[in-house]
Every structure is written in structure tokens, then in C-alpha cells.
Amino acid sequence: MAGNKRFYDALWADARLCAPERFNTWPLVSELAARATSRLEVAPGLRPRLPLADTQFVDLSRPALSELRRAGARVANAMIGALPFRDGAFDFVCAFDILEHVVDDDGALGELARVAVPGASLLLSTPLHPDAWTPFDDFVGHYRRYEPEAIRALLARHGFTIERSAVYGMQPKSSKLLDLGQYFLTHHRARAMWWYNRVFMPLGMRFQKPLAFKPGFDPAPGVDEVLLVCRKAIT
Incomplete structure (x- = not known):
């Protein structure tokens, strides 16, 4: 966790806040947000997907929290495994x-379930397939990739079902590009962060494709990352 915090503190210290409307998640988010009365987004950094107004944001990075607060968002400095909110506080997470x-993904998802009211929506994205692991996963602080059945079972254990899903993420297909990016982040970090924040991230956002959702969750072979739209069971 300390390594993750150092990496993202450095990343966000030289970044600009991106409006949620700029991401290809916005059509889905705006649809779900319109039906929600209390919203929570965990660890957005400076790339929040939920509307800034009337959303509670939680992050470990103080540079990110400062920018979010300056933009009018409600913020809290906390970890996903210990959220400072009452049970059933949110209907959109x-x-x-x-x-x-995070090391304890079961505990983290348990906290998301705890603060979610029965019937709440949960948006969750995660990388797939342990055999697709690269050195870049190590570098950005990943502890795991999930097999589809593993993430489905983890969600079910905490009362969530997957209603629909879509291929997600901006990771380059070329392993050479990933290796080059990792080299510069390792040996020329300040310059690499500048290029990522000011050039590559804006380009990636410009060429985002609309998300194509399918009912349930049955990813095709080779899918690197998914966005899952989940619902907490009503007991």
C-alpha cells in the first residue's frame, strides 16, 4: 500500500483534474447517478468518474484530495479497507x-458491501487473467489479476451479482510500448510523468471508444480488463 501511495502521489502531484464527462464511462455513470441519492467513489485520483457535486470521494493521495476539494467535491482521506462511513450509507458505489x-481484496469488497444499501449499484473495474501478468503490473502496484470465475465468486460472497459488463481500459496492446513506458518511469520518472499526464492520457481519452455492454459477464478470450455493473442483493 505504501508503494502504491508513493507512485500515485507522484503521478497526481503534476496532473490536472479531468472532468468525469470526458470519460467513456459518463453515459453509464450519468444514467445510474440520476437514480441515486448518495454516491461514493473510492480512490479516483484526479480521474473521477462520478459527478463532482454531491459525491463523496475517498483517496489516500493528498495531492489528489486537494484538487478534488478545490473543485467542490466532498473528500475523505481513508483506505478502501476502512471506510469512515456508516452501514448502508450509499446507493451508488x-x-x-x-x-x-490491495492485499486484502476480500476485506476491501466487504467494506464496499457494508456501506452499500441493499439494491445499490456497484461499478467495478479490474484486470483479468493471471497468465497475462507483465512487469508493468508489478510496477504500478498490482497484487493480482482475476480469472473471471474468481471475481464473480468474490462479488457473490459479498452479495453482489453482475448485471452487465464491458471491455474496459486504455492499456496499449504493444508490449514494447509498455516496456518503454516502464523504463522511463523507472529511470526518468519526472519526465515520464509529465508526458503521461500532458500527452498520452489526453490522447488516450480523445480516442476512447464507446463502451459496449453485454448482459452478465462472459468475457471473450484475450480481454485484458473489464468494467462490471453489479447490484447488491435486497435481503
């Missing part, structure tokens, strides 16, 4: 690219 970064 998001955690994009988070579970793979």
Missing part, C-alpha cells in the same frame, strides 16, 4: 482499478 492494488 464505484471502485475503478482498485481491488487489484
Whole structure:
């Protein structure tokens, strides 16, 4: 966790806040947000997907929290495994690219389930397939990739069912590009962070494709990352 915090503190210290409307998640998010009365997004950094107004954001990175607060968001400095909210506080919860970064993913998902009211929506994205592991996963602080059945079972254990899913993420297909990026992040970090924040991230956002959702969760072979739309059971 300390390594993750150092990496993302450095990343967000030289980054600009991106409006949620700029991401290809916005059509889905705006649809679900319109039906929600209380919203939580965990660890967005400076790439929040939920509307800034009237959403509670939680992050470990103080540079990210400062920018989010300056933009009018409600923020709290906390970890996903110890959320400072009462049981059933939210009816819309998001955690994009988070579970793979925490040691105790079962405890983290348990906290998301605890603060979610029965019937709440959960948006969750995560990388797939342990055999697709690269040195870049190590570098950005991943602890795991999930087999589809493993993430489905983990969600079910905490009362969530997957309603629909889509291929997600901006990872380059070329392993050479990933190796080059890792080299510069290792040996020329300040310059690499500048290029990522000011050039590659804006380009990636410009060429995002609309998300294509399918009912349930049955990823095709070779899918690197998925976005899952889940629902907490009503007991």
C-alpha cells in the first residue's frame, strides 16, 4: 500500500483534474447517478468518474484530495479497507482499478458491501487473467489479476451479482510500448510523468471508444480488463 501511495502521489502531484464527462464511462455513470441519492467513489485520483457535486470521494493521495476539494467535491482521506462511513450509507458505489492494488481484496469488497444499501449499484473495474501478468503490473502496484470465475465468486460472497459488463481500459496492446513506458518511469520518472499526464492520457481519452455492454459477464478470450455493473442483493 505504501508503494502504491508513493507512485500515485507522484503521478497526481503534476496532473490536472479531468472532468468525469470526458470519460467513456459518463453515459453509464450519468444514467445510474440520476437514480441515486448518495454516491461514493473510492480512490479516483484526479480521474473521477462520478459527478463532482454531491459525491463523496475517498483517496489516500493528498495531492489528489486537494484538487478534488478545490473543485467542490466532498473528500475523505481513508483506505478502501476502512471506510469512515456508516452501514448502508450509499446507493451508488464505484471502485475503478482498485481491488487489484490491495492485499486484502476480500476485506476491501466487504467494506464496499457494508456501506452499500441493499439494491445499490456497484461499478467495478479490474484486470483479468493471471497468465497475462507483465512487469508493468508489478510496477504500478498490482497484487493480482482475476480469472473471471474468481471475481464473480468474490462479488457473490459479498452479495453482489453482475448485471452487465464491458471491455474496459486504455492499456496499449504493444508490449514494447509498455516496456518503454516502464523504463522511463523507472529511470526518468519526472519526465515520464509529465508526458503521461500532458500527452498520452489526453490522447488516450480523445480516442476512447464507446463502451459496449453485454448482459452478465462472459468475457471473450484475450480481454485484458473489464468494467462490471453489479447490484447488491435486497435481503
